[in-house]
Amino acid sequence: MHDWITTPVTADLLRGALDVEHTEHGVLPHRLPARARAQNTDGQLAMAESQPAGVRLVFRTRATAMELDALPTKRTYVSAPPRPDGVYDLVVDGRPAGQGSVLGGNVITVDMAAGTSEVRPGPHGTVRFDGLSCEVKDVEIWLPHNETTELIALRTDAPVETAPPADRRVWLHHGSSISHGSDAASPRNTWPAVAATLGGVELINLGLAGSALLDPFTARAVRDTPADLISVKIGINIVNHDVMRLRAFGPAVHGFLDTIREGHPDTPLLVVSPILCPMHEDTPGPCFPDFSALGEGRLRFRTLGDPAERASGKLTLQVIREELARIVKQRAAEDPNLHYLDGRELYGESDSAELPLPDGLHPDAATHRLMGERFAGVTFGSDGVFSSD
Incomplete structure (x- = not known):
């Protein structure tokens, strides 16, 4: 058992997002700012910019275990096999350290032949990483590039600090x-x-x-x-x-x-x-x-x-x-x-x-x-x- 510490997901923990929207569940990273989204009427672009390609949570911690609650929005297609769940990449001190997925979530079923879609709401889920060293480390959790992802809560078994700005271009x-x-x-x-x-x-x-x-x-x-x-x-x-x-x-x-x-x-x-x-x-x-x-x-x-x-x-x-x-x-x-x-x-x-x-x-x-x-x-x-x- 772990004594979990819950850290609110805020904009200062995110990199790669140009905007963060506060939703009823948590926060939704966006890759276009609100002004751009307000000028868009295309559903394809709305979906694409809300999928967090390149967006990651970045923080410093001694935690040996961490959990991230998220509400994904997944896509499936009529008459096609199910698509795999989106992948979260864990990086510790610049090196790959694990992968996971969040099950459940909202599902958009697309009928490409008819040009229609249907949304089925679903529950949030959790991706968990453990077995990490207790040393101070820089952690990145890369969000799925192909799933709209609302971030609800980050839990760790040690305090989280905002990582200093990256010393690179x-x-x-x-x-x-x-x-x-x-x-x-x-x-x-x-x-x-x-x-x-x-x-x-x-x-x-x-x-x-x-x-x-x-x-x-x-x-x-x-x-x-x-x-x-x-x-x-x-x-x-x-x-x-x-x-x-x-x-x-x-x-x-x-x-x-x-x-x-x-x-x-x-x-x-x-x-x-x-x-x-x-x-x-x-x-x-x-x-x-x-x-x-x-x-x-x-x-x-x-x-x-x-x-x-x-x-x-x-x-x-x-x-x-x-x-x-x-x-x-x-x-x-x-x-x-x-x-x-x-x-x-x-x-x-x-x-x-x-x-x-x-x-x-x-x-x-x-x-x-x-x-x-x-x-x-x-x-x-x-x-x-x-x-x-």
Whole structure:
């Protein structure tokens, strides 16, 4: 038995969140501020930004055991096998020290064919870690990157102190579901988290599944968030949602970068184009899920676009890469801290043959690690644009 000490979960225990909402159950970390959320009417983005990719509880303690009560909101799909529970990663003094999940919670059942969803309320649950040393240690509990998570209570068998600010640079990254974490094994194994660990930086992950659409309110969130390094991965959502044409895309990219530069005039800023996605390299969107094998637990995506539509200004990944490279080259003449990275350096043709995208759109767990390692090598290495040398 333990003599538990309950510590309220407050904003000063959280890193990686831009806002904290107080709910009837506890606190809900958000990755977009309230002002941005107020301007959003899209359910996909609302779900994505409330899923705490890169968000972690950080504290200092002698505790040998700890429990975290949380209310998750999980998703399941009609006619598909159940999805695994979200994973919590425990890190002690910078080293992995355990994993766990919270059972129960609210469940959103999605009927992708009908375009409907139903919410079933459920009870909160607890993730527990024990067997830790009694020495003073810095603890991080990384929250599931793919489950909206309301934090209710933190219990430990020794007092908790707020950890001092990390003595390392802050890297803010914005991107799509691939940056959000898609099919990564756990929150600390998304490619941005892998890269941040290898690069020795503090991560703020603004990867927003299905929602990297050059929204002005997202640009303002980046503008207003303190950061030492910034990267924006642009393109795949714009193609697979088919939301704009070439005429609108270029000015939208300029506007997004202009807004970021209002708050970060000299910060190293890296524009990253899409990784290889064979179905959209030369064929525009939109893309839709293919339900034919859903009952077997397999979901794939297919595009409804026609390569001939490129002539009328519809966007493909090839077009987007060319345009991003052109824009960065143009702006870099007056902005020496602006840089470009072709996403195919993270995942390209040879990788597609060895590690194909399982659903045609998203990388698997092994590919997340590969991408994170490559990004760290290219950007945080001695010759990289984020090098500390």
